[in-house]
Amino acid sequence: MTSELDLRAVVLLLGAIGVLTSVVLLHLWRQNRELLPAAAWWAAGPLVIFVGTVLMGLRGWISPPVSIVLGNGCIVGGAALMYMGSCRFWDERLPRWPWVWLGVTAVALLLLSTVWPHYPLRLMIVPGLMAVVQLAHLQLVWRHDRSSFAARFLLGWIAFSAVALAFRSATAQLEARDADLFTPSVWQNIYLGSYAFSLLGEGIGLVLLAQQRLQQHIRDLATHDSLTGALTRAAFWDAATHELRRQQRSMRPAALLMLDLDHFKRVNDTHGHPTGDRVLRDFAQRVRRTLRATDRFGRYGGEEFVVLLPDTEATAALAIAERIRAQPCAADVPAYTVSIGLTAVAPAGADAPPGVTLEAAIALADAALYEAKARGRDRVVQAPTGTAA
Numbered sequence: 001m002t003s004e005l006d007l008r009a010v011v012l013l014l015g016a017i018g019v020l021t022s023v024v025l026l027h028l029w030r031q032n033r034e035l036l037p038a039a040a041w042w043a044a045g046p047l048v049i050f051v052g053t054v055l056m057g058l059r060g061w062i063s064p065p066v067s068i069v070l071g072n073g074c075i076v077g078g079a080a081l082m083y084m085g086s087c088r089f090w091d092e093r094l095p096r097w098p099w100v101w102l103g104v105t106a107v108a109l110l111l112l113s114t115v116w117p118h119y120p121l122r123l124m125i126v127p128g129l130m131a132v133v134q135l136a137h138l139q140l141v142w143r144h145d146r147s148s149f150a151a152r153f154l155l156g157w158i159a160f161s162a163v164a165l166a167f168r169s170a171t172a173q174l175e176a177r178d179a180d181l182f183t184p185s186v187w188q189n190i191y192l193g194s195y196a197f198s199l200l201g202e203g204i205g206l207v208l209l210a211q212q213r214l215q216q217h218i219r220d221l222a223t224h225d226s227l228t229g230a231l232t233r234a235a236f237w238d239a240a241t242h243e244l245r246r247q248q249r250s251m252r253p254a255a256l257l258m259l260d261l262d263h264f265k266r267v268n269d270t271h272g273h274p275t276g277d278r279v280l281r282d283f284a285q286r287v288r289r290t291l292r293a294t295d296r297f298g299r300y301g302g303e304e305f306v307v308l309l310p311d312t313e314a315t316a317a318l319a320i321a322e323r324i325r326a327q328p329c330a331a332d333v334p335a336y337t338v339s340i341g342l343t344a345v346a347p348a349g350a351d352a353p354p355g356v357t358l359e360a361a362i363a364l365a366d367a368a369l370y371e372a373k374a375r376g377r378d379r380v381v382q383a384p385t386g387t388a389a
């Protein structure tokens with residue numbers, strides 16, 4: 001088994017896998033620069049690893065410092081770039097000084113090993129350092145996503161490579177001092193084979209992760225209003241109908257709010273349409289700040305919004321509506337006010353009769369909103385209870 005594999009060819013094959021991965025990731029980045037800046041880092045990683053494998057493949061033809069120090073440096077650096085890509089992907093700070101010191105120490109030890117050849121030492125340092133990078137990467141992905149298929153796939157491959165690298169580092173002392181990367185051994189075959197596979201698996205995992213984010217973005221575009229980020233009318237309708245049925249089945253209360261900015265036409269006419277847009281965005285932020293994650297917030301049309309509050313009694317809903325109304329607006333937009341109509345959607349058998357539909361609830365909240373406008377605006381009006389039939 002030891003002599004059947006040409007290890008130089010395996011190392012170059014590993015680099016070629018890196019290039020393929022890199023081309024796909026680079027393509028993803030070029031198509032979606034704004035959304036996937038991380039893909040540039042991810043693409044750079046395997047490319048740098050490829051350079052490293054070429055430098056190492058040229059061992060014997062180029063000087064040892066270039067082949068050993070730069071080659072190994074590129075391989076560790078490539079893995080670090082992929083890790084940094086994931087930091088960018090989840091908006092985490094890039095790793096700082098401890099990593100620089102670790103890298104500097106490793107380069108110094110590798111330089112030393114070119115004048116004082118000691119293969120086991122080198123073998124301990126390089127896979128050891130890469131295992132540390134992979135463990136950090138593993139921990140990062142684990143913290144952000146361990147439920148999606150893409151993340152699980154990636155986690156599996158990173159874990160596999162971390163184990164292979166740690167194992168190689170731990171068994172380094174079994175090698176002869178004057179051996180080198182291409183000295184055939186069972187461990188070397190297993191190690192290089194595993195690393196090539198894990199690089200491919202990791203690359204596929206990163207592509208899947210990027211694709212998952214793109215899909216999510218497309219889904220968001222279809223269901224969210226691009227100006228305010230609130231659900232579109234159709235998406236709100238679907239979500240709220242589903243939620244309302246659930247509330248009614250489990251006999252829990254809910255409330256519905258219709259919100260309309262006051263004299264919004266005047267804002268547009270006085271300050272211009274772009275300022276009107278900023279007001280709408282500010283208002284949407286104001287509402288979101290007040291709501292819980294389970295509440296549904298949609299743009300019903302123009303400057304009219306709608307909110308469904310599950311598990312909320314009328315008195316609590318009134319307090320929430322008041323909080324939205326009374327919140328100060330941002331300093332960079334003209335002052336504006338809002339009128340809110342509210343209706344309680346009580347469970348069957350309580351205030352409201354069974355089977356209150358979303359349509360009926362909206363009609364009630366809308367009537368209350370009309371009342372709020374008629375009474376002078378900038379206020380919350382609750383629809384009379386027991387009228388949701």
Ligand SMILES: Nc1nc2c(ncn2[C@@H]2O[C@H](COP(=O)(O)OP(=O)(O)OP(=O)(O)O)[C@@H](O)[C@H]2O)c(=O)[nH]1
Pocket residue numbers: 227260261262263264265266268272273274275276277280301302303373377
């Ligand atoms: N800037 C901006 N304006 C919008 C948008 N959608 C609707 N509008 C404007 O919102 C205004 C709504 O005006 P009206 O329906 O008369 O209501 P209002 O002036 O708020 O008066 P009341 O509701 O009675 O207080 C119109 O001038 C629309 O052009 C938008 O996306 N951006």
